[in-house]
Amino acid sequence: MKSTEFHPGDYDVHGRVRLPFLFWCVLLLQARTWVLFVVAGASRDQGNTLLNLFYPDHDNFWLGLLPGVPAVMAFLLSGRRQHFPRVWNSLRWLLVLAQVVLLVWQPLLWFYGEPLSGIGITLVVVDIVALIWLLTNPRLRASFALVKD
Template sequence: MKSIEFHPDDYDSQGRLRLPLLFWGVLLLQARTWVLFIIAGASRDQGNTLLNLFYPDRDNFWLGLIPGIPAMAAFLLSGRRQHYPRLWHSLGWLLIIAQLVLLCWQPALWYVGEPVSGVGIALVIADIVALFWLLTWPRLRAIFALPHE
């Protein structure tokens, strides 16, 4: 395998690769139901209205929290990833699986009768781009690699 070298600015003061800004965007995309849940909880009076706007079927809301669990774990673990290298490595694969689930989720909702909307199409396109990025970006693979690799 060829050696991949990164720019010195890609490393933090401890010599670890920094998490790129786009990585945080992908985590927010994957944890979108969690973000909505937090926003709805913070806006007490309008929280129920907000949830009904995005999730008229409450079962879809609760199911939508499941694929966001790896992203939430990555948010929480990102600052201490050097202490849990095997868990961090596994989390990389879980993020890819969660992205696949999210990519299939919206078309499955359309198939069972939910109307096609611009927001849904935008989410599918964003999910495709995020999955492609998770699978192909060498720096991200290096971030999730075990230290001895």
Template sequence: MKSTEFHPGDYDSHGRVRLPFLFWCVLLLQARTWVVFVVAGASRDQGNTLLNLFYPDHDNFWIGLLPGLPAVLAFLLSGRRHLVPRLWQALRWLLIFAQLILLGWQPLLWLNGEALSGIGITLLVADIVALLWLLTHPRLRACFTPEKD
């Protein structure tokens, strides 16, 4: 039996709860290093300049790819979540864990001598909001719960 706590428009044609729009925004936030990597690769000639602009320390770039892995996996599996229900269910907790890592990473960079900037503070606030949203949004939680036949 389907739950009646969501609007009928929140379901897709197969009766599954649709992923909220903000979920995609959170995935982009988590995969921000991957986004810079793809944009730098697509811009060919300016790619190295772009990477140096966002990641002057190349070690931070490679480390920054790691917390984005669950978001990339979620992008890839979102359309086929019904085929791998256990992995999809575990992915929510991986996303929350990755968000905690990203939340702690920015202050750690500041403690290690990186300059305090508006972009850094904005990312920290966005990470806090994203973590709270991942933990509390009921429709998102319903998207990660297994379907009962």
């Protein structure tokens, strides 16, 4: 039975709660290194320059791919979440954990000598907002509930 706490437009044709638009934005935020990787691969000539601009230390690039793995998994499973209900349910907590890792990672980079920049400060603020949203949004929580078909 459908919950009455959401607008009827928040449900898809199968009666499942639709994923909020901000969910996709959070996935892009978490998978930012993956997005950079794809963009660098698509722009063959400037790809190496682009990677060096954002990740002068190549070890940070490869480490930056790790927190994006849950976001990539969520993107891939979002259309078939009813077929993997337990995986989908636990994926929310993986996304929260990945967001915490991203939130802690940037200040650690500053602590180890990376210069303070406006982009870094912006990422920390956006990471804080994304973490709060992941933890408190009721529609997101409902869309990650175990689906029984």
